[in-house]
Amino acid sequence: MPGTSRVGISLPMLNQPPNDLRELAHLADEAGFDSLWDYEFFRNPFISHALNATTTSRIKLATGIATASSRTPFEMANAAADVDELSGGRAVVGTSVGGAGWTDVLNGADISHPLPRMREYIEAVRAVWDYLSTDEPFAYEGRFVKTASPAFNPWGGRALVRPRIPIYLGALKSAMLQMAGEVADGVIGYLNTPTFVDQHVRPNVAAGAAKAGRDPADVDITSLVLCSISEDRAAARRLARINVGNYVAFPISSTVVEFMGLQEDRDAVLTALMQEGPSALETATSDALLKAFAISGTPDEALEQFAEFDGRLPNIVLHTPYVPPIQGRESASAFRATVSTFARAFA
Numbered sequence: 597m598p599g600t601s602r603v604g605i606s607l608p609m610l611n612q613p614p615n616d617l618r619e620l621a622h623l624a625d626e627a628g629f630d631s632l633w634d635y636e637f638f639r640n641p642f643i644s645h646a647l648n649a650t651t652t653s654r655i656k657l658a659t660g661i662a663t664a665s666s667r668t669p670f671e672m673a674n675a676a677a678d679v680d681e682l683s684g685g686r687a688v689v690g691t692s693v694g695g696a697g698w699t700d701v702l703n704g705a706d707i708s709h710p711l712p713r714m715r716e717y718i719e720a721v722r723a724v725w726d727y728l729s730t731d732e733p734f735a736y737e738g739r740f741v742k743t744a745s746p747a748f749n750p751w752g753g754r755a756l757v758r759p760r761i762p763i764y765l766g767a768l769k770s771a772m773l774q775m776a777g778e779v780a781d782g783v784i785g786y787l788n789t790p791t792f793v794d795q796h797v798r799p800n801v802a803a804g805a806a807k808a809g810r811d812p813a814d815v816d817i818t819s820l821v822l823c824s825i826s827e828d829r830a831a832a833r834r835l836a837r838i839n840v841g842n843y844v845a846f847p848i849s850s851t852v853v854e855f856m857g858l859q860e861d862r863d864a865v866l867t868a869l870m871q872e873g874p875s876a877l878e879t880a881t882s883d884a885l886l887k888a889f890a891i892s893g894t895p896d897e898a899l900e901q902f903a904e905f906d907g908r909l910p911n912i913v914l915h916t917p918y919v920p921p922i923q924g925r926e927s928a929s930a931f932r933a934t935v936s937t938f939a940r941a942f943a
Contacts, residue, residue, distance in 0.1 A: 673725050684757065
């Protein structure tokens with residue numbers, strides 16, 4: 597225990613001071629987790645992982661996600677290369693175009709046509725890495741994305757730890773999963789149940805891989821699994837309900853919610869959220885939603901629930917509760933409890 601799945605953990609980026617995140621990263625590294633994931637709510641995930649690189653030695657440092665709409669391909673390529681250099685080749689770029697109604701509004705960015713936009717973006721980022729490592733002139737111009745080497749470059753390229761850094765594409769819907777199978781090194785999703793992965797994620801990734809003549813096994817399937825652990829069972833389940841309720845309320849979550857037949861439960865969450873605000877999530881989120889989409893409870897209960905995912909999801913990222921009204925101290929405590937619980941399991 598754990599069995600055949602790789603196990604990562606996410607940092608509660610939204611409500612922790614940067615230096616505290618560094619400490620939490622160190623704990624995860626020491627405990628034996630395979631990967632550490634941060635994400636982009638206000639804080640820059642590459643800056644976070646640049647700091648985390650100084651307190652870790654072996655754990656992969658992954659962004660889940662760093663938004664494409666807020667970065668040119670050149671900026672994304674260089675930021676990832678910085679983390680890769682600081683960490684000695686441990687960076688993973690998880691990316692997507694950005695959340696509709698949130699990232700696009702704040703950035704004033706166009707995120708329409710996400711499929712061709714992200715295909716071009718991934719190709720352009722890799723073209724930049726090729727240029728940085730070889731200094732060979734290049735030009736990439738797509739429908740949505742363009743980048744090129746300048747006509748005169750007195751500074752040359754830059755030394756890269758690796759010529760290519762793995763790129764994972766955020767995806768839940770069929771078309772984006774298929775594109776991940778074609779062009780990405782991995783796919784990252786949330787609310788992924790074993791059944792959803794078996795019947796929806798794997799077949800779509802495999803279809804995309806076949807189209808590109810790739811082996812589906814070369815595309816890593818990564819799943820954020822909401823995880824809340826405490827010796828106080830009621831406290832753990834309260835945080836899990838808040839986080840699950842928040843996630844099922846996202847419009848894109850309908851893909852997996854409807855697959856699991858939990859539309860009525862989701863609709864009850866949406867109604868409560870609109871009428872009462874985020875505080876309603878801890879009561880509006882049903883037991884059925886909690887059971888389907890979270891690991892929650894005491895350490896022993898969490899390990900028992902984890903066994904239902906282990907071996908069926910290739911790469912499990914235990915996702916720390918963090919959304920309002922959850923407080924920073926509660927998120928930090930949940931993270932530490934997950935680390936201590938799984939450190940015993942890894943031993």
